[in-house]
Amino acid sequence: ILVNTAEGRVKPRNVRRDPRVAVSITKQDNPYDWVVVRGRVVKISHEGADELIDKLAKKYLGQDRYPFRQPGEQRVLYKISISKALPVG
Secondary structure, eight states, X not given: OEEXXXXXXXXXXXXXXXXXXXXXXXXXXXXXXXXXXEEEEEEEEOTTHHHHXXXXXXXXXXXXXXXXXXTTXXXXXXXXXXXXXXXXX
């Protein structure tokens, strides 16, 4: 799993302190059908982070560039190795 965020936020500070993470994923058409994924951040990188956030903006917002980027913002990618996936729904 890849997670994209920006330096200076709480998530980067927390991940550097403790690389264990959990992500919950919900089906868009049925919020009662979801899965919790647990794992560990195995790679932190700035390389490719700007391109990925722009690709996500295109997919989900229909915009070529991520419109909420702040001046001087440095994007960061986290690569998560999955240790457990728990279906809930």
